[in-house]
Amino acid sequence: MPPSTADAIPAAFQAGEATLDRISWIRLSSVTLPLATPISDAKVLTGRQRPMTEVAFLFAEIGTEDGHEGIGFGYSKRAGGPGQFAHAKEIAPVLIGEDPSDIGKIWTKLVWAGASVGRSGLSTQAIAAIDVALWDLKAKRANLPLAKLLGAHRDSVRCYNTSGGFLHTPIEQVLENADASLARGIGGIKIKVGQPDSSLDLKRLEAVREHVGDEVPLMVDANQQWDRPTAQRIGRALERFGLVWIEEPLDAYDAEGHAALARSLDTPIATGEMLTSVAEHWELIRLDAADVIQPDAPRIGGITQFLKLAALADHRHLQLAPHFAMEIHLHLAAAYPHEPWVEHFEWLEPLFNERLEIRDGRMHLSGRPGLGFTLSDQARAWTVDQAEFGDRP
The missing domain is CATH 3.20.20.120 (Enolase-like C-terminal domain)
Known part of the structure; x- marks a missing residue:
């Protein structure tokens, strides 16, 4: 008989009694924030870049079976926003079922999910939004500012x-x-x-x-x-x-x-x-x-x-x-x-x-738990793409 999937996972990576909650839902949002005035620094005056007219954000919202939620974001200026969103979409499904408190383990799992594109740059910037959301969730669960x-x-x-x-x-x-x-x-x-x-x-x-x-x-x-x-x-x-x-x-x-x-x-x-x-x-x-x-x-x-x-x-x-x-x-x-x-x-x-x-x-610092922020209606209106995985409680 072939071994089951659980049997194939080393015992060190299997969930035990200490796992009290699991990630059940992820939403990724690509949001483009327009700037009121084109921005120029020395990179523009020396001809290396064009003026900046917008900032692209990747937002990650994560929910658990027990109803806890966290939000995090990353960003890119001038280029890279769609790439961050695309990479996050590819790797996000591996989060489902993980204990949200095991943030270091999850970070490593996400890196390995996209290992062929390396451990720096766009690939880990896509992970950043998820990582920040997990820390926000952890602090909210403790009812503490991060x-x-x-x-x-x-x-x-x-x-x-x-x-x-x-x-x-x-x-x-x-x-x-x-x-x-x-x-x-x-x-x-x-x-x-x-x-x-x-x-x-x-x-x-x-x-x-x-x-x-x-x-x-x-x-x-x-x-x-x-x-x-x-x-x-x-x-x-x-x-x-x-x-x-x-x-x-x-x-x-x-x-x-x-x-x-x-x-x-x-x-x-x-x-x-x-x-x-x-x-x-x-x-x-x-x-x-x-x-x-x-x-x-x-x-x-x-x-x-x-x-x-x-x-x-x-x-x-x-x-x-x-x-x-x-x-x-x-x-x-x-x-x-x-x-x-x-x-x-x-x-x-x-x-x-x-x-x-x-x-x-x-x-x-405020007394609000986590990062202390919630997305505005304007952020929702500036959303240009979105992807969801799992089931929201």
Whole structure:
């Protein structure tokens, strides 16, 4: 007699008495969020990318036999959204019947379901939405905000605004945006640099620093547009502005170049947002290539992978400033041992019914369980594709 399917599964992977609930339903949604104004940073001005007009989101909603539900999301800018949705559709069926609390096991199972396309990039970004939903579900089951489930070190996190300082924005409007951010209670201001004519960057930065004063935390972001000599030269010129950091001065994968720059400049170097795995970030950490590490949970595979990376960063006493997706990263930053930063973008607000509280330069955790967000009717209206698996309780 041939062995049964259950007999063929190693005992270590078979469910036991500790499995109290199972995943019974998954819904994946591809949502396209239009931006009110085309967005340009240095990558556009150097001809490497076109202006950004929309952001594609992959939402995962997961339900269990006992009626618990969680929601998570990932995203892609300019390209990749349909690909993330397509890959998630292929691998999502393996979730049915799994214990939703076994998040690490599920992450590995999803990776193996799509092993031929690797363990970074689009494939694990598709997994990220599912992973985030499982963590949201787990925290909701415990009736805790996600940060409290993870073990928060603080109930609020320093925050800075990025959306008001893009290069398509005239400097007069940048200054007005800075005033509005500070009036709203946001603590710091970041502006984009990296133009082909660096003297224009310096003029914009001089105007912002003079306008907001020396006490306001100020950052700049070159979006990978300098080569090593240019980054060294401009980095020295930027020292006088007392910046919190210089972000992505070099190509995201030039870890050795970032390390040399970090050694030679007084201003801290920040990078990491474009990397798509823990392994890629480890190269930065190993080479002391960043004073401030900027992982993006949706880009590296979700919260499960982010926690691994955070442990490595903590071991080296690095500063942490997660990229974008403040709705997720507020919780993860609150659980980091060293005082972090969170990036403020208001772009995602139409997708959710709830809002984050910002005051006194900090973003505050709410008492809502999980991530603390529910999808808005507008998010449903912007849905361009959807797939469901299993049966909703």
